[in-house]
Amino acid sequence: MLLLFFCCSVSLFAQKSAIYNNESQDFKKGLSLFHAKQFLAAQIIFEKLQSHSQNTTTIADCTYYAATCAMHLQQPHADLLMENFIEDYPTNANQNKAFFEVASYYFQQNNFVKSLEWFQKMDESQLDQKERDQLYFQKGYVFFITKDKIQANNYLNKVVHSNQYGAQAKYYLGYMAYQNDDFKEANKQFETIANDLDFKEKLSYFQADMNFKLGKFDQAIALGKAALAKSSPTEQSELHKIIGESYFNLQQYDKAWPYLEKYKGKNGKWNNTDFYQLGYAFYQQKDYEKAILQFNKIIDGQDGVAQNAYYHLAESYWKTNQQHQAFMAFKSAADMNFDIKIKEDAALNYAKLSYELGNPYENVSTLLQKFISQYPKNPETPTVQKLLINSYLSSKNYKEALELLEKTSLPENKTIFQKVAFYRGLELVSENNYAAALPWFEKAINTPRDLIFTTRATFWKAESAFQLDRFALALQDFKDFQNNASAKNVVEYIHLTYHLGYCHFKLKQFALAATQFQAYINTPNADKLKVTDSHLRLADALFMTAQYQLAIESYNKVIELQSVEADYASFQKAICFGFISKNTQKIEYLTHFLKKYPQSTLRASALFEMANTYLTINKPALAIKTYDQLLLEFPNSVLYPKALFKKGLALYNQDQEDEALAQFKKLVAQFPNAPESLDAVATARLIYLDKNQVDVYANWVKTLPFIAVSNADLDHDSYQVAEKQYLQNNVKAAIAGFEKYLSSFPEGFHALNAHFYLGQLYFNQAAQAKAAVHYEAVCSGSQNEFSEEALFKLSQIYLTNNQHQKSIPTLIRLEKETNTVPYLIFAQSHLMQEYYENKDFANAVVYAEKVLANSKISTADKTNAQVFIARAAFQNQEESKAKQYYAKLQPTAKGELGAEALYYEAYFKNKEGLFELSNKAIQKLSKDFSGYKYFAAKGLIVMAKNYHGLKDAFQATYILEAVLQNFKQFDDVMLEAKQILEIVKLDAGQINSSIQK
Template sequence: MRFICYKKSCYLLFLLAFSASIIAQKTAINSDLSSDFHKATRLYNNNAYAAAQQLFIKVSNESENHQNLKADADYYDAMAAVKLIQDDADEKVIEFVKNHPYNNKTEKAFLNVGNYYFANRKAAHALKWYQKVNEKLLTQKEKNELNYKMGYALLVSNYLKDAKSRFQTLLGNPIYGNDARYYYGFIAYKQENFGEAEDNLSQLANDATYQAKANYYILDISFKAGRFDKSVQIGEKLLKETKDKKEISQISKIIGESYFNLHKYEEAIPYLKAYKGKRGKWTNTDYYYLGYAYYQQKDYESAISNFNKIIGGNNKVAQNAYYHLGECYLELQKKPEALNAFKNASEMEFDSKITEGASLNYAKLSYEQGNPYESVPDVLKGFLSKYPTSPSTAEISNLLITSYLHQQDYQGALDFLNTTDSPENKKLANEVSLYRGIQLFNEDKLKEAKPYFYNATLAENASVSNKGTFWLAETDYLLGNYEDALASFLLITKDDIEEIKKLDYNIAYTYFKLKRYNDAAKHFQQFLDKKIDDNDLNDDASNRLGDSFYATKNYTKAIEAYNKVVQEGGVGADYAQYQIAMSKGYMGNNESKIESLKTLINDYVYSQLQDDALFQLATTYTTTNNITKAQETYNNLLSKHSKSNYVPNVLLRQGLLYYNNNNNQKALEKYKEIVAKHPNSNEAKQAVSNVKNVYIDIGKVDEYAAWVKNVKFVNVTDAELDNATYQSAENKFLENNTARAIEGFNKYLQAFPSGINALKAHFYLAQSYNNTNKFNSAIPHYTYVISQDKSEFSEESLAKLAKIYLEKEDWNKGMQVLEQLEKEANYPQNIIFAQSNLMKGYYNNDDYANAISYAEKVLSNDKVDTKVIEDAKVIIARSSFKSDDFITAEEFFNEVSKKATGELKAESLYYNAFFLNEHKDYETSNKAIQDLIANYSSYKYWGVKSYIIMAKNYYALKDAYQATYILENIIKNFTQYKDVLEEAKNELRNIKNKEAKTNESVTNQN
């Protein structure tokens, strides 16, 4: 059959055949994509999200012309990304919705992502997707689920108002109703809408799931609403049912505070104690509740142990706590502790009545106990200024007047008394002047003390007036005003004052200084007749009695007085023995003099008078023409006391003995030795003259001429001019015409810098400058004298130069001079002066070993003044402490404390407290500090420093409040003491770091 094809028909047939072919191909492709999609779906449903995602991506990429399949693949790709927590998961979901806006899975995508995050406890993420859902397209069931889940997500995200609205729609829902009602009531509780909260939560009282939680919130609501009886009832029931320790703790807290608010403090205590705190820590308020409950039960110890854990509080609760803490301390007679608590409460203004009450107690305790932070008068005046109409105004005003005296702030008392011109104040001011004068006297400020003693003499009270007169006389005596001193001593009439015991002794010494020896002897004897129990004073009086008789050439009575000292072996017995010998000599009894001198030499081998005794013994042998014994004794002196001032004189006398015995060669040796070794002595000039006489006698004047040319201080041609020039200046010096003397000595030294009298000119010029307080000008001249060979001026120059350097506090130069003085001095007082100041110098240079060594030298001397002895003990105490020898330091500070006054007493009390703390005797340590604060508060440094020890004591006694409050006040008020400030900061940091472990209100310190 022939197929006939028309053009049009053929084309159509071709088309049909081609289409069939394409359809066949597409069907094959669709079949493959469908298979991949279903395979991916199975993987997805089996949680194989990664593998499923790869197939979904493939299907999506290969189904460009199959929009429904592509949309489904993109949807599951996005869901898989969410479940795999891929970084671009959110973007894929958004991209799906954007590319397929009309797909029926669009709303489901938002909801499913939200549900996924919700199920994984990611409320914020869930909420973001829930908010994208178009709720109008959801079924009612889906809407209910969305409201519940979205409400919870809003609650967790703290959008309480929106969450509450979501839960409100479900309150009657059979599925979500109870859950929604619990959360609805919880939100109302959080919003402090307690009525609404209680209405809803009470409907769950029998719900097994929410019963316990609902009752807890109802408990808390009742407490916050002030229905404390109901809180107790519900809470005690809950405690029987719950086993959760955290809930037991919190419920106990609410029950305890409910009982507290019902004023049932005894019942409150066990529940308050059962509270364990947040994360194991209480707050200041928690400690307050328990402390106050104990306070109401009069269990003050327990109350304190809780109140004192409230550290750094600054609110009404803290103010109340500190006030009641103060009352507890008062009940237990712990007044210093109470002072701190009341001070703290008085500095807060949350409750005006408590502020005033605390201020009053703080003022009274400051007066009674002393105040380490501010002067007691300032505290009292502060109260009067702030509360002028207080019923306690009169009482505080009276305390103010005496507070200055209590604190030994006598100058402050005088200043205050002088502000009001009244007879009473003037009368009291005269008495206070006595105490202020004695205070200055003890500080060696004699000129400043004198007018205060004069004012005391004007007192109406006879005892005060006589004491003022006595101390005025003492001051004038020490200032060298002997006539004025005597006049005052003789005015004293009262015999019931302590000072009267020494009155005759003082009068006698004053007469002695005025060279009225008969009157001096009379009063020394009167003093000795009283037989005062002071051996050292009696020995001194006996020696001075002997000196008075000696000065009037009544040697028999002098010997009698000296013998008393010798027989009793008292202080100064060697001096008395020497004076006995001298007295016998003046009586013409040389043999007895010799025996007495031998006794001194043999019995007092360590006496400073050994060289004096040997010199006098040799001189007496010369007098009795026993030349051999004389020479032996002189040689003995030279060998044992080579640095004695007697050496030039001894050599001269030996030369004369040899000369008189025609032993010219020996005489020349002695004379020339004087010139060579002691060219600055007066004996050197006599020796030159004697050498000349010897050479003339032996006819060898030419040898004399040759020898004398090498003697520097001899200038034969200028000798008369030298002497005349010097004598003119010296005359002015002796006439006390100091200005002309200075001018004359300077002229002499310019004309004769190495003249015969150069040494004396330098010395007297130095003395002139020193006497007119031109100390810098005196220095080079004293320096010249001490740089020369030893002379009669060396010792005094060393002593004066050392004093100048010490006044200038130039310890380096001063110590060099003192070391030389110690080696060269003959007078005991100068040796003591050198040693006592060397010990101070070494201490100032932190050379504690040498400081102690010199202090021990001073203490080994039985003729040292009491004040120097006390200084030595102080140096040993301080040096031992600095050297960490606490045993020795404690021993000597205890010794020092027995006689110490003023600042030294404050210092010794500080160290007493320090060592008591070291021995863990914390309460006794605090008592020592309280003594310091109460009686020596004007010495702020030691008071403040001791308060750090007190803080340590309190912390060791488990009183953290006292410890931290003290340290905080030191840091706030005493920034001028840098060392104390740093120590306080470190101690406070350590304490707060420890307390922060148990008290949430305390922050850790860096």
């Protein structure tokens, strides 16, 4: 409370002047009213005299008194009136009084800078003691307000004995000493005015605070409580803090928290110490939930208070079963060096929780090893060593675990290495990366510490070799697995005969394949899908060994089981009837096939076989009709040139020579490189001979680049030499032979074959650029017998080399022309991916839906399509659709896709305000997919948003700062983390003054 006793008695300054020599009644009346403090009435008289008097002195005196009255009346521009007087009458006897009046006026207006300016103009020697006391106090107070403590002390000390100003001077002198923590001097000044009613209430606060700061907590509490009722709201807030913190220092936490809680802070904000004290008081009361709400507001702390707070925050989280939150708080405490004991214990708990929960920032194994090396004498170190051993497997971060294991030579790590190598191989298999998986299975086999893992690794090595088309190696490894004594004890054994069957089948050992597939069919508890597939491959093996009746029975079983390959089985069944000379039944079953499976990729083949069979049973008209149906429905089929030729032959045999000739010419014109073109030319020759039009034939043949009668034999012989080397697998000789042939006969009849075989040879030698040249030659014309395979290989080359401008049209053509389901799925899957990478999300979705519409896709294909629909929908801001498809991925997605699906589950739950559920998804992501750093980092940002939503500034800040420290390789992650951290700190800074913006 500011107590100013300001009394200005102008009568003290009144002196006799010349005006009294000739004093009028009006002037006397004005002075009388002035001394009676009737300033308005006096002002009227003085202003009237001022305007009518002819006496200069009277005018000057009236001007002074009128201005003085204006100041007492607080009239606008009163200061200007006085300043005008000073300027107009510089020699007037009232000049010094005028300075004093203006200074006092500004003082009363709280314009201390202007007040001091006028005080400095005064001549103190002209003042009496009372006036000097007023001057010294007011100047002292002005210096106090303007924080010039030296001058304030100087002037206030001059009036400590003044009856009017002494008490106030002592108060301000004591207050300045209090501010300077000079409690002895403050107490000395305050004691002299302790009984003054004007100061008693005010002093009670300062006395309570001084006792607190002197460590006299009991006295501080007593004085503080006594002062509460008489204090202002601001002082009450400070007194609550003094009382609460005094109880805190006395370790009376049950009494401390009610007072600490009522503290309003400085400018409405608490600092880190304030939050720590209330949090610790709750912690001591075992009210951990409330303790968390205080501790977690402490962010950016870099002192002992913060380390203590983070440690007790961690314990509070731990005691309320919030282990993930405890994990982060222990890390913060472990990173500080203010209390070494707290640092070590926090590091231990951080290491243990990292093992239990997973750690998205650091490799758990490295972290555990770090603790062991830093604290070898810690009683818990043996426990940590056991956790280290288990961490390699439980973290599922096999890649980094293997890197660490390969650097160590401890004997006990050999067993761990074998297991981790095996699981790393399986992880790569789940990602269809068999080439990368194979070496890890070999390493597991070559580290034979555990027979079970050696056995399982042998099986999966065989499977990886099979998927890489290394069928002989796969067969040998499957046999090694079969001969292993432990084979029957592992889960893979039940499927052994199925895999053996496929190896024999791929090696064209069909009789052995049939035996193995039959054995799998007879296996109890075998996989149903594999059993159905085994019936189909058994039928194929029987077909290839000309056991057509038995093959028909197996194909019937496939149809009965409603396999996705039922259309293929139905087609093959019909073909079987043809081989046993039951052409009527063959046509019957082909007709049934065409009706039941109108969308089958085998429809063109079925029409072709039906037409051929009509020719066989001498029904040329039906044959021609069926060929026409094929030509109409499948103008891009590889069977198109064959159907043209067959139709031409049928017409020729029906003596419809002109119609036949038209078909042959059409064939040769559209498909000059087709094998049938040469036969078409030969048959056309016969027609021209019959028509006695040899000259017409000769002129036509001259237009055909692949027909050179004189060189035909040389062309054929040159090609045969190269082809022989190719069939004998003499790679270098075959390449040289085909290149020589193409050099000699670039438009030769066998050029198409030579280009294709060279493409295959170069492709298998990993000479992709050379292979591409020849595959492109194969595909340069119309569809042919090699174009499907060439398009497939060419697509792979373009995809590998990121040649998007070439890969997309090649894949589109492959999709259009292929009759092979795996190639169709390949084309559509990669078109989906290519369009997505080119940000053509609409087409990406079109192809993803095509893949999903195919009933013959694998689980991996299905998963891949779903993820691209989800990604494209998200990019198109169709979040509802994206959420739906990411949810579909959850049950099957593995590896990086699993990490992606979990991230988006967390993302969408955050968007819905389901912060706790979102955090659970991220916790699973961190534990099970920590190796996938990008989604781990993205997930952590979502987790930070969740904690921000949950008002946990500590967790949000810790996570974002950890992301900024550990994931600098991801620019988009860094940018988002910085933006959110700024928001979190801005919000937290609204209540915590310790936070640096």
